[in-house]
Amino acid sequence: HQTPEDEEDAWQDDEYFGNYGTLRLHLEMLSDKPRTETYRRVILGNSAALRGKVVMDLGCGTGVISLFCARLAQPAAVYAVEASSMAKHTEELVRQNGCEEVVTVFQDRAENLTLPGKVDVLVSEWMGNCLLFEYMVESVLLARDRWLKEGGVMWPSSACLTVVPCQAFSDYRQKMEFWEKPYGLDFTYLQSLAQKEFLSQPKFSHLLLPEDCLSAPADVITLDMVTIQVSDLERLNGGFSFNVDKSGVFHGFTVWFSAHFQSLEEDGPTQELNTGPFSEITHWKQTLFMLDTPVTVEEGDIIVGSICLQRNPVWRRHLSITFSWNINSTEDKKVQTKCFPMWR
Amino acid sequence: HQTPEDEEDAWQDDEYFGNYGTLRLHLEMLSDKPRTETYRRVILGNSAALRGKVVMDLGCGTGVISLFCARLAQPAAVYAVEASSMAKHTEELVRQNGCEEVVTVFQDRAENLTLPGKVDVLVSEWMGNCLLFEYMVESVLLARDRWLKEGGVMWPSSACLTVVPCQAFSDYRQKMEFWEKPYGLDFTYLQSLAQKEFLSQPKFSHLLLPEDCLSAPADVITLDMVTIQVSDLERLNGGFSFNVDKSGVFHGFTVWFSAHFQSLEEDGPTQELNTGPFSEITHWKQTLFMLDTPVTVEEGDIIVGSICLQRNPVWRRHLSITFSWNINSTEDKKVQTKCFPMWR
Ligand SMILES: [Ca+2]
Ligand SMILES: [Ca+2]
Numbered sequence: 272h273q274t275p276e277d278e279e280d281a282w283q284d285d286e287y288f289g290n291y292g293t294l295r296l297h298l299e300m301l302s303d304k305p306r307t308e309t310y311r312r313v314i315l316g317n318s319a320a321l322r323g324k325v326v327m328d329l330g331c332g333t334g335v336i337s338l339f340c341a342r343l344a345q346p347a348a349v350y351a352v353e354a355s356s357m358a359k360h361t362e363e364l365v366r367q368n369g370c371e372e373v374v375t376v377f378q379d380r381a382e383n384l385t386l387p388g389k390v391d392v393l394v395s396e397w398m399g400n401c402l403l404f405e406y407m408v409e410s411v412l413l414a415r416d417r418w419l420k421e422g423g424v425m426w427p428s429s430a431c432l433t434v435v436p437c438q439a440f441s442d443y444r445q446k447m448e449f450w451e452k453p454y455g456l457d458f459t460y461l462q463s464l465a466q467k468e469f470l471s472q473p474k475f476s477h478l479l480l481p482e483d484c485l486s487a488p489a490d491v492i493t494l495d496m497v498t499i500q501v502s503d504l505e506r507l508n509g510g511f512s513f514n515v516d517k518s519g520v521f522h523g524f525t526v527w528f529s530a531h532f533q534s535l536e537e538d539g540p541t542q543e544l545n546t547g548p549f550s551e552i553t554h555w556k557q558t559l560f561m562l563d564t565p566v567t568v569e570e571g572d573i574i575v576g577s578i579c580l581q582r583n584p585v586w587r588r589h590l591s592i593t594f595s596w597n598i599n600s601t602e603d604k605k606v607q608t609k610c611f612p613m614w615r
Numbered sequence: 616h617q618t619p620e621d622e623e624d625a626w627q628d629d630e631y632f633g634n635y636g637t638l639r640l641h642l643e644m645l646s647d648k649p650r651t652e653t654y655r656r657v658i659l660g661n662s663a664a665l666r667g668k669v670v671m672d673l674g675c676g677t678g679v680i681s682l683f684c685a686r687l688a689q690p691a692a693v694y695a696v697e698a699s700s701m702a703k704h705t706e707e708l709v710r711q712n713g714c715e716e717v718v719t720v721f722q723d724r725a726e727n728l729t730l731p732g733k734v735d736v737l738v739s740e741w742m743g744n745c746l747l748f749e750y751m752v753e754s755v756l757l758a759r760d761r762w763l764k765e766g767g768v769m770w771p772s773s774a775c776l777t778v779v780p781c782q783a784f785s786d787y788r789q790k791m792e793f794w795e796k797p798y799g800l801d802f803t804y805l806q807s808l809a810q811k812e813f814l815s816q817p818k819f820s821h822l823l824l825p826e827d828c829l830s831a832p833a834d835v836i837t838l839d840m841v842t843i844q845v846s847d848l849e850r851l852n853g854g855f856s857f858n859v860d861k862s863g864v865f866h867g868f869t870v871w872f873s874a875h876f877q878s879l880e881e882d883g884p885t886q887e888l889n890t891g892p893f894s895e896i897t898h899w900k901q902t903l904f905m906l907d908t909p910v911t912v913e914e915g916d917i918i919v920g921s922i923c924l925q926r927n928p929v930w931r932r933h934l935s936i937t938f939s940w941n942i943n944s945t946e947d948k949k950v951q952t953k954c955f956p957m958w959r
Contacts, residue, residue, distance in 0.1 A: 293812055294805065294808055294813070298790070311798060335797075360804070364805070367804050446642070458711075468639065469638070
């Protein structure tokens with residue numbers, strides 16, 4: 272599977288949308304309360320301003336966000352768009368919840384979509400691991416350019432990638448130190464293999480403990496959902512400079528994202544979904560990128576560097592993430608770099 | 616993937632042995648202390664009797680059992696057999712641990728194996744989920760028939776499948792009841808889909824709490840590793856009669872296995888690896904089979920029935936497990952049955 276057979280295959284859409292045709296992922300997302308309740312709270316908090324508005328819910332899945340709109344506000348219409356075969360069930364759920372006057376389901380992909388007209392609000396839950404993985408965001412931007420009215424609102428209106436240098440003793444112990452003397456045997460020979468197999472790709476579903484942060488986290492990349500262009504997604508860069516605020520072992524970087532929902536009303540409060548270690552756990556959890564070799568750091572050390580998210584030019588839902596860093600930058604210390612494919 | 620393309624494909628050996636060519640599964644198995652330490656304890660407890668014996672370790676993986684033999688006893692020779700590409704690393708591990716005089720690695724499949732001679736002991740960790748899944752046991756029996764001396768010892772010498780009727784409130788809540796009123800919406804329409812998707816196959820990696828057992832467990836099938844034949848594996852049946860010892864909700868059956876290691880010395884103690892809910896957690900955990908509809912049961916109720924493990928005639932590493940049961944057997948109550956593919 273190194274080369275896609277044609278352009279469609281490069282998006283792996285059969286696999287991608289196939290996964291959303293069964294309940295497993297929908298149950299996982301719906302069971303994620305911080306996620307789902309953020310959308311509910313955003314709609315409830317904007318219910319007055321939503322009156323008479325036209326809303327598009329892109330990638331609506333079971334239609335939960337569309338149903339929130341119809342039940343908690345009085346929009347003129349909600350266009351619930353879902354490309355996977357879940358759409359036929361969504362239609363039935365809309366009826367069962369008495370929302371068929373307001374919510375219309377469109378089983379279509381963003382690129383092929385034809386709607387009755389433009390929309391005032393485009394709401395979507397498109398965020399993946401490390402924010403961008405699977406690049407559903409591209410579909411959201413296509414839909415925006417085609418169907419959002421001039422001055423319309425995007426929900427989320429911005430999204431932000433956050434990084435922190437961290438400890439990960441238990442991961443390092445279980446995957447690398449384990450080989451040192453299991454059951455009295457010497458398996459150190461396998462450590463180079465283990466490094467290649469376990470540390471070369473990020474660990475999804477990591478749960479970072481706040482006490483394993485070696486510094487305050489830094490927002491490294493921000494996407495303005497109104498202005499960002501599809502072409503900007505090819506390569507995103509961000510810099511960081513972390514002040515180590517306690518001595519410890521620098522095992523790697525942990526990454527997560529936050530999404531921000533502007534108010535429809537001027538000066539209304541912005542709402543936030545934060546998937547980091549200081550917020551309630553979401554189904555995204557966090558993503559851990561481990562260094563090949565841990566480094567002891569002291570309070571007061573400075574870790575300066577950058578992160579680069581490079582979209583795979585062939586496999587369009589994949590990317591690689593490269594970290595470059597340098598501790599207490601001096602001329603004689605050279606910059607370290609490590610590139611993590613995710614997944615290709 | 617409904618029909619294998621040829622007979623080899625029916626064993627899915629590229630996938631099966633491919634998985635054992637990387638470290639992930641080996642790390643999982645080695646990190647399983649109850650498992651690995653049982654083998655260590657068996658060898659240590661038989662170290663005197665192992666002196667001068669020839670041992671075969673089939674599917675040796677990283678060679679941990681072979682190394683235990685060489686380091687904790689004084690066998691004449693250990694033949695460490697591994698079909699996957701891990702074998703080349705195993706050879707190096709044997710050298711690193713100074714056991715190359717005793718342990719010889721053979722990268723070969725059981726069917727094609729040529730050894731210098733017959734063996735006194737055939738040790739293997741062949742057990743899968745529900746004991747039989749993946750049917751590595753067939754390779755063990757082939758190796759036994761070809762290479763075990765008359766009167767030789769099998770480790771494990773017997774293995775047993777155990778069943779208990781149980782509660783599984785949290786699984787039922789998360790997968791079925793969830794749809795009743797999530798976020799104030801009515802998603803009951805999805806329950807039939809959820810039943811089909813989540814309850815039709817067993818749940819591997821279940822952790823049964825002792826207090827969720829509705830009765831004492833029953834051993835339903837026992838394999839005598841010296842006498843059982845490959846053809847016996849096609850269909851294995853066992854009966855049960857459970858006395859419900861506390862009122863509760865009968866959500867399904869939980870299944871696990873134990874493996875028994877006879878002593879090489881007459882009257883020596885048999886050692887046991889038990890993967891059930893009353894023993895330390897292993898990487899196999901337990902396997903949960905959920906009924907379509909939970910049934911309230913009372914103390915004193917009797918659940919009578921049977922379990923049948925039917926090997927898939929096409930996909931040779933797969934099976935289906937059928938439960939038949941009847942509560943407080945009376946003429947007017949008909950027998951319930953449910954068949955679970957695992958996985959095909
Ligand atoms: Ca998502
Ligand atoms: Ca096994």
